[in-house]
Amino acid sequence: MGTPEQSTVGGPAASWAGRVGGLAGSCHPGPVAAVTALMTALAVTAGQGAARCVLTAAAVLTGQLSVGWCNDAYDARRDITAGRRGKPVVDGTVGVTEVWMAAYGALALCVPLSFACGLWAGAVHLTGVAAAWAYDLWLKATAWSWAPYAVGFAALPAFVALGLPGQPWPAWWVVTAGALLGVGAHLGDVLPDIHGDLATGVRGWPHRLGPDGARLLLPVPLVAASAVLALGPAGPPGRWGIAALAVAGLVAVAGTVLGRRWERAAFAAAVAVAVVDVALLLLRGTGIA
Numbered sequence: 483m484g485t486p487e488q489s490t491v492g493g494p495a496a497s498w499a500g501r502v503g504g505l506a507g508s509c510h511p512g513p514v515a516a517v518t519a520l521m522t523a524l525a526v527t528a529g530q531g532a533a534r535c536v537l538t539a540a541a542v543l544t545g546q547l548s549v550g551w552c553n554d555a556y557d558a559r560r561d562i563t564a565g566r567r568g569k570p571v572v573d574g575t576v577g578v579t580e581v582w583m584a585a586y587g588a589l590a591l592c593v594p595l596s597f598a599c600g601l602w603a604g605a606v607h608l609t610g611v612a613a614a615w616a617y618d619l620w621l622k623a624t625a626w627s628w629a630p631y632a633v634g635f636a637a638l639p640a641f642v643a644l645g646l647p648g649q650p651w652p653a654w655w656v657v658t659a660g661a662l663l664g665v666g667a668h669l670g671d672v673l674p675d676i677h678g679d680l681a682t683g684v685r686g687w688p689h690r691l692g693p694d695g696a697r698l699l700l701p702v703p704l705v706a707a708s709a710v711l712a713l714g715p716a717g718p719p720g721r722w723g724i725a726a727l728a729v730a731g732l733v734a735v736a737g738t739v740l741g742r743r744w745e746r747a748a749f750a751a752a753v754a755v756a757v758v759d760v761a762l763l764l765l766r767g768t769g770i771a
């Protein structure tokens with residue numbers, strides 16, 4: 483474990499390659515990769531051309547990287563004091579100053595990349611990124627911690643739609659589904675760490691609900707997103723839409739029942755419903771604008 487002093491300079495023995503690895507580890511690589519891949523796939527199915535898809539992917543990637551690095555840099559002192567595992571700033575692989583520089587560098591790239599997709603597209607994406615920075619710097623420990631997730635995840639498909647030829651406004655249902663998925667993602671992100679967070683005094687919205695309340699609520703926004711994605715677009719939902727909605731509902735109920743005994747069952751069920759949502763989002767991708 484590093485001391486705060488070691489960690490602000492990246493640890494005395496951290497090699498160049500080690501620091502790059504530390505930076506990669508402190509950007510929250512899983513969510514960064516998942517969100518970037520999903521939005522790139524949505525851009526393809528929505529009908530963006532190849533060059534625009536690359537721009538969309540680059541803007542989303544830099545936005546997500548900036549948010550992930552800002553989060554670890556801002557939390558570094560608390561994480562170091564708590565000796566938190568799995569954080570490169572804690573074990574001294576990379577310094578806090580370097581993580582801050584990476585966060586600002588990614589943000590500086592994200593601004594022109596977002597506006598290169600169009601004025602409205604850029605404004606909407608950067609609103610989502612600003613909301614996510616507000617989460618990192620302030621809202622995470624308040625009852626409003628869900629709001630930046632709702633805004634950020636609503637902004638992402640809107641950014642893709644506004645990046646299409648003619649800059650069309652996004653359909654209401656894809657923005658609503660994005661917001662609901664964001665709230666679900668927040669509950670799902672907090673739930674595994676909720677006991678540790680409560681011990682260190684973090685009091686976001688899921689923490690105020692308590693571990694049982696957060697676990698019970700977790701599938702609600704995710705199934706609501708399934709319903710919006712299946713039933714929202716104009717025209718009949720089709721057999722696949724109805725089948726996906728039924729699967730999401732059944733898996734959520736099973737997760738809630740089994741989750742009383744095995745906490746992991748609730749989490750696994752939520753992940754399964756989120757997978758259904760992602761499939762529905764991509765199936766509906768052609769009509770998001």
Ligand SMILES: CC(C)=CCC/C(C)=C/CC/C(C)=C/COP(=O)(O)OP(=O)(O)O
Binds near residue numbers: 638
């Ligand atoms: C458009 C856009 C940018 C959308 C993203 C929306 C958003 C609010 C993302 C936050 C992601 C993040 C770094 C969570 C870490 O939370 P944590 O501090 O609870 O997790 P940790 O303690 O494990 O690092």
